[in-house]
Amino acid sequence: MEAAAAFGKVLRRLRTEAGMTQEQLAFEADLRRTYISILELGQQQPTLTTILKLSAALNTSAAALIEKVEAELGN
């Protein structure tokens, strides 16, 4: 699996586990809703700043988020 796709899969999982809509996550992370959608679909890969914003909005660390992405890539 490609990095963007793995990230998107993990992002969608964490967001739904947190019971958040894309709109809610976008608001919390100060990102656009359409960008959340693009990321979840694996159509674009995130920058470091985006990773930091999303992990903060999901109440996790960026390191923990990336660890899940690496686990996904290893599958």
Place this chain on the structure above:
Amino acid sequence: MEAAAAFGKVLRRLRTEAGMTQEQLAFEADLRRTYISILELGQQQPTLTTILKLSAALNTSAAALIEKVEAELGN
């Protein structure tokens, strides 16, 4: 400290700890030497793929690399 600057600081530290030149790291990570320089100077922030390439070249995980960046940002 901004994310790009924190990443650059950590990258330079890990590279020098590994005893690698920018040229060597660029070769191992399949990136341009000038891009390594730009990243180390904090002039651009890395994408997820770049983070994955660099951590692999430095024999660490991307999660461990990002954990160091978060520690740097917390300082």
